Amino acid sequence: MKREVPLVLTFLMTLLRFLFEMINPLLNYEISEGVMLFSRISFSVTFMYCMGLFMGLINLTRVHGNTIKRRREHWIYSVWLLIVLYGYAILGLFFGGLESEAFNWIYDAVIVPLDSTMFSMLAFFIASAAYRAFKVRNVESLLMMVVAFIVMLGNVSLGNAIWGSESWLGGFSGIKDWLLAIPNAASQRAIGIGVFLGAYAAILRVALGLEKRYLGGTDW
Amino acid sequence: MEWLKRLDSIDPRWVYVIMALSLVFPVLKPIGLAISINKETTIPVYNWIESLQPGDIVVGDVSFSGGSEGELGPQLQAWFRHCMQRGVKVIMVAQWNTGERLGYTLLEETAEQLQEEGIPCEYGVDWVYAGYKPGGTTLWRQMQLDFWEACAETDMLGNSFSDLPLMQRFKKWDKATASDLIIFSAGDPGVGTYTTYFPDYNIYVGNVAVQVPGAMNTLRAGQIKGLLAGLPGAAEYELLLDKAGKAVKLMDAQSMGHAWIMLLVILGNIGFYLGAKERD
Structure with missing residues (x-):
């Protein structure tokens, strides 16, 4: 039963969701006056999202609780993580949430700037990585470098100042647009179709019970 | 010529310092390089809002967080300004909970500026921020059937829709x-939600620059109708509105940053080539 019930549930839910998309009257089907069947399904998904969040909270607490208990390397960061995790959750739940100045200040003055800083550091890493790794060793790498330069210049005003969009071939910007719209779009389509077929096969395997690793454990 | 061979071993600290200077100086003292407007990507978004009638409703989606604010924030603000100038009503949702409040803050900032300029931009009348709602794509499908129920009849601030x-x-x-x-998108969940579940709608996209190549095939295929591409997209939109803002100011910094990267690649290759000749 431990094995069969999740497999049957997975199959039924996949089939149901598929049918909702395939059969329009089913999507609009009302189980009673003004109550749609799909809205009930949708709320069950929302409930699962919330439960997933709760499970994540428990899991993080267990993992980092163990790290603290056994004084593993960098355990002090686990203490900090749990303080931030529970502190922010408590502040949001019991001290006004979005109406709380402290709650909003933490988001505006800590979370957003930290997020931006992490992303901004990419500029430095990319500069350093491009300098160290972008070496012309053969014709292919030369071609890649030329294309990279055109796309970079086509994206910024400096490229426009050197070879403007009103001049021959539309300047760097015109060539960049052509590169993105024709060769790039063609390859993106090929990649997209490949990814979709792979994902479709993986979902089909899960729905039909051929893929069981998501259930955890090792006895199947 | 000996120094030329050392070009492929520049101390990384110099790389970082010059990059920082290239980005900071143009922000403090803009150079004012000309910006051309992309007819394939930016113009369709601008024309879309121009074609709407006052009172028409459009929906916007904030699917980004602080990491992409530099590019998508100015896009969102310029687009929102355009809608309000035209009297178009805006309803915002958010697929990313981490960006929900950020999106609201950006719009609130623009709304205050607009009101100071005498352009009507009253919350609840001209725009509403429904915000993030958990439930993924299934909930987005539910929004099409009953938006109020899907959003528990409340906006992000807890106001009742009624x-x-x-x-x-x-x-x-x-x-x-x-x-x-x-949709202003920096990743997943993002544009896919709309191309899959809203295929008959007119979808426009504001993307971070790194996602633009991946979105070009959907633009070419007509699945999306227009695309604001990274910071240049935001700067172009600001220029179309004749209201140069943050994006236009940052474009010079982006130019200098790109120039430094290209110069580094060229210097690295000169050093590599001369070093390789010597080794041979």
Whole structure:
């Protein structure tokens, strides 16, 4: 039963969701006056999202609780993580949430700037990585470098100042647009179709019970 | 010529310092390089808002967080300004909970500026921020059937939809109420939600620059109608509105940053080539 019930549930839910998309009257089907069947399904998904969040909270607490208990390397960061995790959750739940100045200040003055800083550091890493790794060793790498330069210049005003969009071939910007719209779009389509077929096969395997690793454990 | 061979071993600290200077100086003292407007990507978004009538409703989606604020924040603000100038009503949702409040803060900032300029931009009447709702794509499908129920009848601030005049016109998110939408996307969940579940709607996209190549095939295929591409997209939109802002100011910094990267690649290759000749 431990094995069969999740497999049957997975199959039924996949089939149901598929049918909702395939059969329009089913999507609009009302189980009673003004109550749609799909809205009930949708709320069950929302409930699962919330439960997933709760499970994540428990899991993080267990993992980092163990790290603290056994004084593993960098355990002090686990203490900090749990303080931030529970502190922010408590502040949001019991001290006004979005109406709380402290709650909003933490988001505006800590979370957003930290997020931006992490992303901004990419500029430095990319500069350093491009300098160290972008070496012309053969014709292919030369071609890649030329294309990279055109796309970079086509994206910024400096490229426009050197070879403007009103001049021959539309300047760097015109060539960049052509590169993105024709060769790039063609390859993106090929990649997209490949990814979709792979994902479709993986979902089909899960729905039909051929893929069981998501259930955890090792006895199947 | 000996120094030329050392060009492929520049101390990384110099790389970082010069990059920092290249980015900071143009922000403090803009150079004012000309910006050309992309007819394939930016113009369709601008023309879309121009073609709407005052009172029409459009939906916007904030699917980004602080990491992409530099590019998508100015896009969102310029687009929102355009909508308000044209009298177009805006309803915002958010697929990313981490960006929900950020999106609201950006719009609130623009709304205050607009009101100071005498352009009507009243919350609840001209725009509503429904915000993030958990439930993924299934909930987005549910929004099409009953937007109020899907959003638990409240906006991000906890206001009841029944107290917001604009929401009286938006019980369902179908083609009759709002057939046009724009998503400001920095990843997943993002554009896929709309190309999959809203294929008949007119979808416009504001993307971070790194995602633009991946979105070009959907633009070419007509799945999306227009695309604001990274910071240049935001700067172009600001220029179209004749209201140069943050994006235009940052474009010079981006130019200098790109120039430094290209110079580094060229210097690295000179050093590599000369070093290789010597080794041979």
